[in-house]
Amino acid sequence: MSAEMAKRGGPYLSTVWALGGTPKKNVDVPITAVFLALFVISAAWHMTIFQKNRGRGHKFIFNAALFGFSMSRIVTCILRIASICLPSDIQLAIAATIFVAAGVLIVFVVNIIWAQRVLRATHPKLGWHRVTKIIFIATYVLIAIALIITITSVIQNFYTLRPRTKFIDRALLLYGQTFLAIISSLPILIVGLALALPRRTPLEKFGAGKHSIKIAILLTGSTLLTLGAWYRCGTSWQAPVPKSQPLPAYFAKPCFYIFNFGVEIVTLYLYAITRVDLRFHVPNGAKGPGSYVVRNEKNLDEETGEEKEQGEVASIEPLRET
Template structure:
């Protein structure tokens, strides 16, 4: 069908379709935002800080703004600023999922090869640089999108070229977790990997349902860190649960399936940046339904997969919590000084332990029981 305007990803909004579609998407992402924040706050209250849950909440909020902008664009189709804002939020939100999925795959690789991926290793530093590069590309892409319609033709051409590079880069980022987990299992484990000092959250009872970790099952800070420091000078590595607990195989599914979905969705969006700027025939990937599939449906599917699969338990590593890191440093310092009592921010380890295990617990036959 011939149209008087150039083709754009997601097509130009129309009242009949976009108002209903945007409202449904806003409601769905709002429900997931509440779910993610509930999980985050409930875990945090139990000493189980899992930052990615907060990031998943952030993605939902970004998508609520995205489809709110789509609604505004529907009612004000001639407003260029609203169109730009809508484009910016469409590009920005999904990067959160890229970063989280790469992070989860990195933790799988670290669990398989701790001698190669400990904090400060070459692999660890390469991954850190890669995370920063994704953020840098996103910032420049947002800035470029913001000035795209307010500059001369030469600059617009340069921005268009950069957008192509950025979208290809994001497509690689979406697929990268598959490569990382493949490498994790394709590379043979060395003797160092098998003997390297590692520790995981062994107090987590299960990895499904509505389970939340119980602080009464957690070791004290000194017990936890003495296990991984005692008698070994190598850098200890905190890892996700081992495969013998049946958690790691499911974790691979929680990485690979979202990676396939995100790669497909990003590839479609990337294809739209390579079409001719003056093309007036609408390609299949520029239809409205394609945008809702690649943005809303794919991202909702990924978030639901992670929530149901309990990534907050399967990919949790104990040193995520700043308090644990602070306690670890204090334990190490006090061990060197021969001091048995640990003081952190005015609280002794005994006091922290008492607070963690909560009032109302009594000890019977060596086991903690709620009174």
Template sequence: MLVSRPAPALFGDYPLRKDDIAGSVICIVCFFVLAVTNMTIYRRNLARGHKFVPSGAMFGLCMARIVTFSMRLAYTTHPSNVNVTIAASVFIAAGVIILFILNILFSQRVFTAQHPSRAYVGSLFYNVMRMYYISIIVFLIVLVTSTGVYYHTNATVMKGIAHFRKAAMVYFTIAAFMPIPIITAAYAIPQSEQDKTWPVHYAHWIAKYSGLYSPDPRSMPSATEFYSEVHEGDTRTPVHVIPPSDRGAREVSLALIIAPSVVLTFATAVRTVSSFRSAEEIFKPWYDYRVTMYLCIALAELSVEIAWILGRVDLRFYIPDNDKQWKKLAAAADNEKIRAIDLDVDEETEVELERANRSVGEVEVGGKNPQG
């Protein structure tokens, strides 16, 4: 007599119609509302000359999660479809990477504001952070690729790449936690004299960081005015930073980095523990329950997005140099200055020539009069 073997434990458990249909629909609706909100904020700011790319990235996360729970919904109604199962697992593994990168980016901007002489564009810190972002994307590719192998029929292949998948999850857990040591270093390392005197640019025209406030384009200086504030008399390259802490609300800004980092670290750690359990394990541990998946993915990411929207990260962590148009306008303004100087020189030359001609004429007239 053949006895059917129980299915192995799986993060998020195997879907059930009575639970997953309702849960997936609620998640889809919630992420759709946040997607509309993020895009509204992005377009409204953009219309006022305030380009904040992370708002667009937050919109992208919401759209990715809509697809994630749509696949979970399809997985619930078609549990025997292997392609749908793989797609659902892949989208669960991806998506949150956007929040990791954004939170690290915000913490990097805090560090740059505290230590501009150490974190300017092209510095060691700046280049290390760029490489770190690239490494996160590489590990994401590894994780997405290996997720599909979970359902591979070749046991040898599964065992061969299992350690890559585990390494990726550990790396993501570190990435989720990384903003905390960056923030700690920003305030633990004393500011040098160069940090205190280094020329910086920040959006000083932003009046507040709460409510429905949007920057008034009439209060924004022109590119010429904005850059001339520092460039005059200083040959060092200015650093674009977030507003300094003496403008207030520093604690709230730091909380908007640290609290999401704690939430995302815990959620990612749970998924990491799940990846380390044996694929042959048939007893379902606590971290593989369905409710755990909804808490660690849906609730954790929704709470982070809501906190960032209500906390107005689009104003707190905005730097003017986000938009390359600033550099173009500044370059055009500089060209206009050079042309103006050239015109002044040409006008002065013409005046001098005219004066010289007049002098020659007077001399000639003076020389002819005695003879007459």
């Protein structure tokens, strides 16, 4: 650490290992560039779906959200490549770290909203109950607070050498990562609750395709992201290891790419290939039990995305066991 850096109060290079270890230009730049290209394709894919749907009057903003997440990952990859090529620029490393931690929250929220739709379709009274709405709103507020706490602790940790402050920053970071890992698991828990509770009313089927396939898609995407979130959380809870010691196996470079970019790109492509814009669509203005059931209106064909006439777009029928 230079005297000039100490005089101006940071930022300071980390003295402990983090997930992925020390980036190497000949290894990390090519790998990150590949993921950059994959996220560019994802962004173009989801935006194309969104624009085509908007042109047909098919409102589904989640493709725009997935486009936004893809764009955030494009920025993340660019910052990571820049920070690897300019290792002395600590501020680039800080920005890359923040984007890695924060971007995935977009998909967490998307999955929660889709899980809420499954709950409302399966148990309308519970899903639309006032208390349930308040719980979901409170969850979104807590997510925002956890995000602020995480970003603040990450930034401050780079700008202090005081052990007491670093201890507090680590405690805040552990809280934020643990809370967000729990949030990533919520869609699985919500869908599990919807399937476990005995159904007293017919299923309010929404969107295109079988209800069981919707659930399978949502659970697959949520499980992938949950795996990444809990791995990052679990490794953070391990005692900090100084860089003077060998890199722990759980911080290995493959783990960084698999449990960050890897699970995310698979989820983004899964949602595009399976056409979630058709499967998780609900009628505009849906509000209250029974509002997912729409009769005698135009719907989009599940395979082609073209408009078709359907006597009962979302007919009420029991969920088939598959």
